[in-house]
Amino acid sequence: MKILIDNGHGVNTKGKQSPDGRLREYAYAREIATRVMTELRGMGYNAERVVEEEQDVALSVRCKRVNDICKKVGTKNVLLVSIHNNAAGGDGKWHEARGFSSHVGMNASAKSKALAQYLWNEAILQGLKGNRCVPYAKYIAQNLAICRDTNCPAVLTENLFQDNKEDVDLLLSEEGKEKVTAVHVNAIVEFIKDYYG
């Protein structure tokens, strides 16, 4: 299996930070993506980041990179997770919403939905449920280009809220970073074991 880790946004993407500026989504997602990739490689998995650049890379370019790899190694041998932080307001103020969620495209395959469920289950195990309702299906279907326009199983994770004070404190702590990393590593490993034997 080729495990692709995407991090949304770039240093030049506007907004996408905590109201106090301590957390910037582009930097946080890159740090977690690197941790996830490094841990998976340490366990012998073939993991790679889709975006090496600090600048924003257009969604169409990121999707093409993923699909080129699908073409090269076979779509059935690839999976993709895109790492983000959620936001309730986008108005530069603190908000109440907390916690993790797992997202797939409207055209998601059964495998995409399954991977999303593994991720949400793992987030609950790591205590990252926050104060949000977990939908029965344990994924939220949305029109997301990174999921919609890529050929392999693809999930986008929203890792807590960058505009909730408690979430930001947790996200920026070593404990929080280890939990968010573990959500991805554990879910991906379990998913591969169960679906690819």
Ligand SMILES: [Zn+2]
């Ligand atoms: Zn994002």
